Amino acid sequence: MSVKDKVMVITGASSGIGEATAKLVAKNGAKVVLGARRETRLQEIVKDIEADGGQAAYRVTDVRKPDEVQALVDLAKSKFGGLDVIFNNAGIMPNSPISELRTKDWNDMVDINLKGVLNGIAAVMPIFTKQKSGQIITTSSVAGIKSFAGSGVYGATKFAVRNLMEVIRMESAQEGTNIRTVSLYPAAINTELLGSITDKKVADNMGEFYKQVGITPDAVARVVNFAIDQPESVNVNEFTIYPTKQV
Secondary structure: OOOOOOEEEEEOOOOHHHHHHHHHHHHOOOEEEEEEOOHHHHHHHHHHHHHOOOEEEEEEOOOOOHHHHHHHHHHHHHHHOOOOEEEEOOOOOOOOOHHHOOHHHHHHHHHHHHHHHHHHHHHHHHHHHHHOOEEEEEEOOHHHOOOOOOOHHHHHHHHHHHHHHHHHHHHHHHHOOOEEEEEEEEOOEOOHHHHHOOOHHHHHHHHHHHHHHOEOOHHHHHHHHHHHOOOOOOOOOEEEEOOOOOO
16 A cells, blocks of 8 residues: 555654654655644644645644543544554653663653553554554664663663564454554664763763764654555564664
8 A cells, every 4th residue: 555645643753753754754645643742843844744735733742641642543533534554653762871770761761662652552453453454653773672781771661662563463463453563673863862861971972873873864764654655465564774884
């Protein structure tokens, strides 16, 4: 199936990978509904998409709150008549050594990176199950397939997402609901995610590294577009996106 005319919900849509994906798929004919916490940014992105001939809507959304994620999905249905894809992209990365015991950061990562994804899945699962079609795309991380010092809790949430998505794929195949899943493992992608790092040493080291090898979010957006564009009978379900320069 083509991206054209697909209805897609995107969380974490106010910048970075979410913004780049929204603009690309909308340019290719998808109808996008954007969710994030920054209303001004959402308004600007919707305006840009519409100025480029695309169709878009937004709702201020905190993925930690199930009712707000549900309202975002409901907006897609009321505005565009249905739903084909959800892109669970919202995430934070306040990395630090475990020994620092920054438990508030730990809880925030679990609430956004993992529970936020679960809230998205819960909002769309009844729709996708009933229509026996749908696609769940989720941003994990290269830290969801490899372990990195300083990224223990962040990586734990991303490993969890990887497992979750694979189980959904398997259960959907068993249940005959045809729900496709896509797990994305971005490496050094230049986004605002670095700004959420709370440990100065980790932030400085990662910031310098990203300056040397980082690539733009458009790289991930093209992968998302490719995954959606595959036939309904094809589930291309895992992508690791490295900068060519990154070891």
